[in-house]
Amino acid sequence: MTEELRMDRRANLRAMWTFVKRDLKIWTYFKLNFLIDIAGIFSNIAIYAIIAMVAGKAVESSLNPFGGDYASYVILGIIFNEIMSTSLSAPYWGTMDAFWTGRLEILMISPISTPLFVTGTSIGRYVRSLINVAFYLIFGALLFGLKLGGTINYGLAILYILVATIACTGLGLMGASLIYLIEARGGEDPIRWIVGILVGLASGVYYPLSILPQWMQWLGCLIPQTYALDAARRSMIGEAIRAKTLPIHGLFSASPMMVDMAALIAFSLVTVPLGWWMYNQGVRRAKMDGRLSRWV
Amino acid sequence: METYRKIRRHPQMQDYAIETFNLSKRFGIKPLEEWKGWEDQLTHLIKERLQKKGKNGKRETTAVDCVNTKVKRGEFFGLLGPNGAGKTTLIKLLTCLLYPDEGTALVNGFDIRKEGDKVRASMNVIISGGWLGFNFALTVQQNLEFFARIYGLQKDLAKERVAEVLDILDLKDKRTEVPLYLSSGMRQKLLLGKAFLVRAPVLFLDEPTIGLDPRAAYDVRDFVKNKLNREYGITVLMSTHYMEEADLLCDRVAIMHEGKIVATDTPEDLKSSVKKGDLLELKVANMTPDLAEKIKGLDGIDDVVMHITDPVSGVGTVRVRTPNGRKILADVSKTIEEEGASVKFVNNVDPTLEDVFINFTGKRLRE
Numbered sequence: 001m002t003e004e005l006r007m008d009r010r011a012n013l014r015a016m017w018t019f020v021k022r023d024l025k026i027w028t029y030f031k032l033n034f035l036i037d038i039a040g041i042f043s044n045i046a047i048y049a050i051i052a053m054v055a056g057k058a059v060e061s062s063l064n065p066f067g068g069d070y071a072s073y074v075i076l077g078i079i080f081n082e083i084m085s086t087s088l089s090a091p092y093w094g095t096m097d098a099f100w101t102g103r104l105e106i107l108m109i110s111p112i113s114t115p116l117f118v119t120g121t122s123i124g125r126y127v128r129s130l131i132n133v134a135f136y137l138i139f140g141a142l143l144f145g146l147k148l149g150g151t152i153n154y155g156l157a158i159l160y161i162l163v164a165t166i167a168c169t170g171l172g173l174m175g176a177s178l179i180y181l182i183e184a185r186g187g188e189d190p191i192r193w194i195v196g197i198l199v200g201l202a203s204g205v206y207y208p209l210s211i212l213p214q215w216m217q218w219l220g221c222l223i224p225q226t227y228a229l230d231a232a233r234r235s236m237i238g239e240a241i242r243a244k245t246l247p248i249h250g251l252f253s254a255s256p257m258m259v260d261m262a263a264l265i266a267f268s269l270v271t272v273p274l275g276w277w278m279y280n281q282g283v284r285r286a287k288m289d290g291r292l293s294r295w296v
Numbered sequence: 297m298e299t300y301r302k303i304r305r306h307p308q309m310q311d312y313a314i315e316t317f318n319l320s321k322r323f324g325i326k327p328l329e330e331w332k333g334w335e336d337q338l339t340h341l342i343k344e345r346l347q348k349k350g351k352n353g354k355r356e357t358t359a360v361d362c363v364n365t366k367v368k369r370g371e372f373f374g375l376l377g378p379n380g381a382g383k384t385t386l387i388k389l390l391t392c393l394l395y396p397d398e399g400t401a402l403v404n405g406f407d408i409r410k411e412g413d414k415v416r417a418s419m420n421v422i423i424s425g426g427w428l429g430f431n432f433a434l435t436v437q438q439n440l441e442f443f444a445r446i447y448g449l450q451k452d453l454a455k456e457r458v459a460e461v462l463d464i465l466d467l468k469d470k471r472t473e474v475p476l477y478l479s480s481g482m483r484q485k486l487l488l489g490k491a492f493l494v495r496a497p498v499l500f501l502d503e504p505t506i507g508l509d510p511r512a513a514y515d516v517r518d519f520v521k522n523k524l525n526r527e528y529g530i531t532v533l534m535s536t537h538y539m540e541e542a543d544l545l546c547d548r549v550a551i552m553h554e555g556k557i558v559a560t561d562t563p564e565d566l567k568s569s570v571k572k573g574d575l576l577e578l579k580v581a582n583m584t585p586d587l588a589e590k591i592k593g594l595d596g597i598d599d600v601v602m603h604i605t606d607p608v609s610g611v612g613t614v615r616v617r618t619p620n621g622r623k624i625l626a627d628v629s630k631t632i633e634e635e636g637a638s639v640k641f642v643n644n645v646d647p648t649l650e651d652v653f654i655n656f657t658g659k660r661l662r663e
Contacts, residue, residue, distance in 0.1 A: 003494070003497075007448050014445055014451075015446045015448065018446055022434065025434060102429045105393060110446060111413065111416045111417040111447060113413060287392075287394055288394075
């Protein structure tokens with residue numbers, strides 16, 4: 001009369017889809033909040049479009065490798081960063097939500113594996129992020145003058161963002177591991193915090209790196225977002241495909257796009273195994289000292 | 297049904313669903329001096345533990361101490377002990393939410409140290425307050441479907457099981473409501489429904505009726521005992537500090553005290569083991585706190601336990617264990633009268649699991 005359960009690949013996929021549906025239901029449960037989120041996207045993009053109108057001319061010369069139009073430059077930066085910042089924060093917030101809502105122990109005692117737990121609690125955020133990207137593109141193209149041009153290669157841009165997403169997920173796992181390792185449960189962890197500052201200041205989301213002092217440009221080279229933004233923009237609006245826009249480009253004879261890809265692969269090879277190892281160590285430690293659950 | 301397959305059993309596990317081997321768990325603790333401002337919140341038991349040092353000289357508390365026990369397949373097994381006895385920690389160890397410091401255990405034949413995934417696939421857990429883990433944006437039906445799906449059930453089977461659960465638990469009318477607006481009894485039923493969705497061979501229940509009104513507690517006990525345990529043959533390990541609950545439901549009960557299992561047997565055998573002589577229960581008014589000590593000083597008294605039920609009027613019970621009740625009753629009554637209290641009635645009662653607990657630990661369950 002009783003039954004024993006084994007999660008095979010198809011069962012894992014079903015479970016994953018269930019997580020996605022649940023997260024979308026939660027996101028749209030409070031209709032007003034959902035609408036406010038969408039309005040937030042509109043206002044965010046409007047602010048940068050206005051800045052582009054007022055001050056775009058000042059940085060025009062620095063934007064030559066990226067088509068020269070500040071509005072397009074910054075809107076694409078925000079769109080690419082939306083996806084990468086989601087992969088940076090999703091493992092942390094997925095685990096945190098599960099912890100504070102009391103679902104962590106319920107999921108940890110279910111037959112789902114730790115990788116499925118991490119993916120399941122994060123995946124809804126990726127889907128939500130893609131929906132946000134769609135709104136950014138619609139508002140950007142229809143209302144705020146997003147112009148794509150030069151040698152447009154959507155596939156290449158997606159490839160770069162995909163590899164960057166993997167590298168950022170590794171960083172995100174490292175950040176999420178700190179929930180267990182140093183009890184970083186207040187909504188911020190040191191890894192995401194440092195990366196977040198570097199992204200804002202020196203990755204080129206909002207302005208080209210060439211306007212920064214050399215040492216800050218090198219700081220930007222320490223995070224994967226910088227390479228992904230550089231290469232993805234070149235794929236969408238770039239005209240001078242061989243222009244060396246990052247200081248690291250000058251060290252190699254290969255094309256800047258190749259250097260960007262090599263850097264992203266190197267980041268992925270380091271951050272994903274390290275992040276995964278740290279996350280597992282965190283779970284192990286939490287299971288040793290009893291900090292995994294709120295059930296007492 | 298491709299997700300359900302026979303899982304290899306250990307040959308030695310034919311008869312036992314759970315078996316523990318010197319299972320131990322210790323936690324590092326802050327010394328008492330670091331709890332400034334919290335002193336009023338700490339119980340005597342916790343204060344005592346905060347001052348203890350472990351075998352290795354570190355300040356730590358042993359939550360589970362060398363537990364060796366066996367639970368037969370299909371058995372309803374109870375862990376009885378006061379708060380802080382180590383019941384929940386033992387369940388957390390058996391459900392792989394905690395790693396043991398020493399020893400190990402087999403759940404459905406799988407080692408909790410090495411085969412966590414198989415252990416989790418063999419069991420279900422209902423924790424007190426676990427309803428908080430339900431999704432607030434999903435209805436009762438959607439929540440059950442969510443759990444059915446993350447446990448790997450296919451869509452049709454999941455829907456069929458959910459409909460069955462809603463019917464059996466009398467939650468059909470509430471299927472479109474969100475768990476937040478259910479009564480505490482219904483939330484607990486919803487949790488039990490989760491166990492019924494996936495009929496894993498082993499079910500762990502941690503204080504399943506805590507905070508429930510008597511009617512809801514009755515429904516929960518009835519469902520677990522008659523449906524899950526008797527009808528479906530699910531092995532149940534339940535922790536409780538309600539002795540009546542353990543007495544009523546369990547085939548066997550383990551008495552837990554300070555992390556150790558001090559006795560294991562059927563409730564009847566445990567009670568008969570302490571039935572030496574008579575157990576007098578006196579209902580007394582105007583009781584004073586030192587009454588028990590006065591009675592203990594009389595000849596022919598083995599043990600005295602006093603419990604004041606109404607602190608304002610001083611009404612309560614005094615349970616006196618003695619080799620000969622008839623012989624000492626007059627002396628006990630006289631002592632009570634001398635203390636300004638009055639005896640309302642006297643009963644020669646059978647021992648309860650509370651008496652068993654007192655016999656083994658020297659303390660009351662709710663001390």
